[in-house]
Amino acid sequence: MFLKLEFQEHKLSSAGLSSATRYLLGILITVLSAALAFVIIRSEKAAPDLATLATNKLNLSGVENPVTAVLLNFRSYDTLLEIAVLLIVAVSILPDRLPIPAATAKIQFLSNMHPHSVNPVLVGLLKWLIPLAIVMGGYLLWTGAYTPGGAFQAGAVVAGAGVALSLAGHHRFIWQTASVRISLSLGLLMFVMVAAANAIITGTTLQYPTPYAGSFILIIEVAATVSIAATLLLLFTQLKAMVEFTMKGNNQ
């Protein structure tokens, strides 16, 4: 009746390496981990004044939450590169050969589907949950300036709403539309534009003048939230599309 499924790696795990090699690797890894743990325990507390330094300079940053101040002002170069990495991930997973669903002249990002099975409880729950998640994302984004929160958390919550929506099966996301590509790259674009504008006005790229720092950070965070949410959602829906592709192959 039911086939017992065996994953390939179960068979390979014992066949690939001889037991001597595996024990040797185990010992090697144990020794390395022990050495690392020893070094961490023995080492001096790294730069103990960084936290106080950040707290003391907080009034120069334009925000009141020290984490946001470090991420988007004191060390914004790191965050800029992180957002660039996210864009690279998004570009590398963007669909290039999935069929564009039948030709209405204008493709919508969110298109309707008629699912085979409808789960009324899930749909009823999502009607409440998705608006709530979007409002929560906005709240996390806004509150990031004062209390814990920020672009990454807000983006993840909004992406979670999208994941729930795509799991319900009534909608699907079409990633070939131009608006999507803009929203994927918006975070990096806005970050670079703010840096460039700052460079033209003040002469330094990422050192915001204190009176404007708050609004600069807010602009960057709004754009970054859109990009982060789009990238995380793209990751999920692409994997899901691959699953559906495999299942279609199974049914034939």
Place this chain on the structure above:
Amino acid sequence: MSIEIAIDAVLAGGIITLAGLSLLVREMFTAIVLYVSLGLLVTITWARLSAWDVAIAEAAIGAGLTGALLLVAWRQLHDAAAKTERTNHVS
């Protein structure tokens, strides 16, 4: 005070146990569920350390989205394995 130490001890023990189990368990689905539970315990730990930013990020990304991604990937492996099985039966 002693209650707080007890809570921390349970958290630390639970994290190590869940991390070990999610590596050692043979069923991939069980491993994923254990990993998501590990993420939730780590979230509580970050909250106990009053690192609220990290706690929110861990809950949303570490436990939520990573779990969803892993489950979808598991589904795909599952289907691929079923396909191979069927081909083997036919031939």
